[in-house]
Amino acid sequence: MRFVDSFLDGVRRLEEIVHQARIExxxxxIDAKxxxxxxxxxxxxxxxxxGAKKLILKNVCGQRYIGTRLFFNPGVKVEIIIYGTPGNDLGAFLAGHRIVVYGNAQDGVGNTMDDGEIxxxxxxxxxxxxxMRGGKIFIRDSVGYRTAIHMKEYMDRVPLLVVGGTAQDFLGEYMAGGRVVLLGLNLENGRHRCHYIGTGMHGGVIYLRGKVEKYQLGKEVGVVEMEEEDWKFLEKVVDEFCGYFGREIKMERDEILGGNFMKLIPxxxxxxGKVYSY
Amino acid sequence: MKSHLLPDFVVERIEERCNRCGVCVKQCPWGVYSWNEDKTEILIDYTKCVGCQRCVVYCPNKALIVRPYPGSYRPNAYWTKEVISDIKKQAEQGGVLLVGTGSDRPYKVYFDHILLNASQVTNPSIDPLREPMELRTFLGRKPDRLEIEIDGDDVEIKTELYPNLVVETPILFAGMSYGALSKNAFLALAMAAKEFGTLFCTGEGGLPKDMREEYGPVAIVQCASGRFGVDPEYLNCAAAIEIKIGQGAKPGIGGHLPGEKVTAEISATRMIPEGTDALSPAPHHDIYSIEDLSMLIYALKEATNYEKPVFVKIAAVHNVAAIASGIVRAGADVIVIDGFRGGTGASPKVMRDHVGIPIELAIAAVDQRLREEGIRHKCSIIASGGIRCSADVVKAIALGADAVYIGTAALIALGCTMCQKCYTGKCAWGICTQDPNLAKRLNPKEGAKRLVNLLRAWSLEIKDMLGGMGINAIESLRSNREQLRGIGLEEWELRVLGIKGAGE
Structure with missing residues (x-):
């Protein structure tokens, strides 16, 4: 059986591709074509x-791990602007860089991300x-299945994921920390359709704008009243969201904040703790 | 509810030797010994005894004997005391039975049905005391071919080589996390690996920041489904990265480090809040296929600039050879195969005792399959799970491994007596506990010394066995099944192992 390495086979040496980069x-x-x-x-x-501090990537089409190879000790922080469709694991293990995508992203955005912004x-x-263990991710539209699984936090390292639309099933499964906000801007009838939200959740908070029925929740999460601090937090989040996407969405800040928010905690x-004997 | 259980152990005190010094009271974390009210007599409640033998070893007057409780139910080869006790426990508490260590069931031990060869007349044996004997092992992917340029006396390898690890003996310490282990036990493993020139695996509990500079270069850092403590610095400070898919003690399930073990220091290393359960999901939720595994392997290579080999650890299960082939094709540099005897700090008993296959059969099957497919050189194989002695190491390598992991044997060197109560957090030997008063019983320097001694002793014995076979490098033993013969094995077992029967 022929051995195919789909990642490394046919990879060209740097000198063969360096003409696709221009540093000023x-x-x-970089022309990623x-x-x-x-x-x-x-x-x-x-x-x-x-010495580049800002990388502009054009014609990106499915290339994976963008931003992952940029861990330097001592740390350098760069900004990466992407035009096109980055591939899976965008910003995986991200070490504090800022990534902006003008287009859609594929699976695994911010996988085990340490710090930075996407x-x-x-x-x-x-x-x-x-x-995800630190930093922020803002997605203008919706996301797929298994979002924010096992997101975690420690002390002041509290990761934040904000999604303008909705998510598919298993949102926040095994979630151990961090904040997830689903703004539900594109909901039909104002309802999220995902199931198993927060199954096995044991830390962190999920905020949902829009309706969710009890049967859509995992049995490890509970719905609690929104408090003043939650609203303050949401105002900041929505302001930041509108700062990025204000011109691309149909809703104003106050209309978003005027919606029905639900707060889910473990x-x-x-x-x-109670499934074991002896 | 009144417990119907019989005691596991009985404690006998030799009265004329005991001077009521009270050491046993201090040493026992299980509450077997206690002073009476006016502190004149030591009371013994042997129903609490787990048989860890701490009191026996530390009794200055050698006045104690701990042995299995002699009383039992009517002898029955089917409804044994263990079976009856388990039913009673579950009837009382209604939960999953937990255990520590590897399976203790009397399944066939294939290592004990394999005999080694030695040279007689037709080729000379080698005396390792007088002649060079090479145990140094290189772990990682090897190139398909080597291009060499010779210019006079200058010989240069032109082929670009993959990153490989060098160990001075084919024995590494298996993944055991800080969190399951005490800091002192974890540190002892790291210190011993550094001193002897081998590697230790962190398990999935992260690597404390204060250990990264000194012990990172001898650490294989694990990236498991919980991704605890995984940050870019953790990945980049290490010698290699291990993706843990499964472990021999509990194939197919995740792990729960109970909240009471998540102390301040452990929470800092795992980067989770104090007191929360550290839950490792059963699968990696970004890996549902070989293609997904490949994606994580290359994500880790990207995160470490292609400078480090990536290991993938799986439990030995039914289709292990086909799975291993997929893992090599996914880009792994080293495959770790963990047999069903593999130990653990905590596992549901039913998983530990009934899931997985023996490491000997798994290694032979994987090595054979990868050779048939012409991809054996693309990865190294580490055999793990129940390696008890140097002969097991030699047999595992002759069956096709490049090296072995030891976990249980290393802990026994540190003091473990296999009482199987690791999951309670009360380890009397300071190994598997986060109680500072118990953990300080293990001096990391002395522990490291014991581990280095063990590695030295086994390495000497391996050289003896190699010399006897007339082999002077461990490399020549790998998959050298001609050096093995089976005894008391059936036809299919010999076929899977790829060895002849004794006398053939």
Whole structure:
């Protein structure tokens, strides 16, 4: 059986692709057309090592792990602007960089992301913010299945995911910390349709704008009253959301905040403490 | 509810030796010993005894004997005391039975049905005391072919090599997390790995920041389904990264570190709030296929600039050979296969005792399959789960492994007596506990010394066995099944192992 390595086979050396990057001052522009996953990340690292602080990627089409290879010690923080459709695992393990996507994103946005920002002017696929541990993700439209699974927090490191639309099933499963906000701007009849929300959740908070029935929730989450602090937090979040996407959405800040919000929190920090004997 | 259970152990005190010094009262965390009111007599409640033998070893007067409780039910080969006790426990509490360590069931031990060869007349054996004997092992992907340029005396390898790890003996410490283990036990493993020139695996509990600079270079850091403590610095400080898909003690299920074990320091290392359960989901929720696994392997390679080998650890299960083939094709540099004897700090008993297959059969099947497909060189194989002695190491390598992981054996070196109560957090030997008073019983320096001694002893024995076979490098033993013969095995077992019967 022939051995195919779909990631590394046919990857060209840097000198063969370097003409697709142009660095001027601290801004680099990369034409991603025809580049393999590793090639694009090779070029991005090359540009940052040569002092680029802002990377503009054009013609991006499915390349994975954008931003993942940019961990430097001591840390350098860069801004990555993406035109096109980045591939899976956008910003996986992200080490504090800022990524803006003008287009849709695929699966695994912000997978195990450590810190930084990801702003998507479009929608995103499955497993967004999986095991995310810091930083912020703003998605203008909706997201797919298994969003924010096992998101976690520690002390002042509280990750934030804001989704303009809605999510599919298993939102916040095993969630251990962080904040997820679903603004429900595109709901039909004002209802979210996802099921198993917060199954196994044992930390963090989910805010939903729009209606959800009890049977759509996992049995480990409870609905609690919104308090003043929650509204303050939401005002900040919505302001930031409108700052990014205000011109692309049909709703104003006050109309968004005037909607029905629900706050979901875990019933216990130890959902499975009672299943064992001896 | 009145408990109907019989005691597990009985404590006998040799009265003429005991001078009521009270050491047993201090040493026992299970509450077996207590002073009476006026502190003149030590009372013994042996129903609480777990048989850890701490009191016996530390009794200055050697006045104690702890042995299995002799009384039992009517002898029955089917409804044994264990079966009856388990039913009674569940009838009383209604939950999943938890245990620690690997399976203790009397399944066939294939290592004990395999014999090694030695040279006689037709090829000379080698004396390792006088002749060089190579145990150094390279772990990682090897190239399909080597291009070498020779210019006079200069020999240069032109092929770009994949990152490989070098260990001085083919024995590494298996993934055991800080959280399950005490800091002192975890540190002892790291110190011993560094001193001996091998590696330790962090398990999924992260690597404390104060250990990264010194022990990162000898650490295999784990990325498991809970992604605890996984940050870019953690990944980049290490020698290698291990994606944990499954473990031999409990294939197919996740793990729960109970909230009471998540102390301040553990919460900082795992990056979760104090007192919350650390729940590891059963699957990685970003891995539902070989393609998804490949995506995480390359995500980790991207995150570490292709400088580190990526391990994938799986439990030995029924279709392990086909799964391993997929893992190699997904881009793993090292596959760890954990047999059903693999230990754990906590597992549902039913999973530990009934799920998975023996490591010997799994290694042989995987090695055979990868060779048939011509991809064996694309990864190294580490055999894990129940390696008890140097002969097991040699047999595992001759069956097709490159190296082995030891977990249980390492803990036994640190003091573990296999009482199977790891999950209670009350380990009397300071190994599997977060109670500071118990944890300080284990001195990391002394622990490291015991571990280094064990590695040294096994390495010497391995050299002896190799020399006897007339082999002078561990590399020549890998998958060298001609050196093995089966005894007391059936035809299908010999076939799976790929070995002949004794006398053939």
């Amino acid at each position: 001052g601290d801004v680099a522009e 025809g580049l393999k996953h590793k090639e694009l990340n090779d070029l991005m690292r090359f540009c940052v090592e040569r 702003i998507v002017h479009g929608r995103a696929g499955d497993v967004v913010a999986m095991a 019933v216990t920090k130890r959902p499975y």
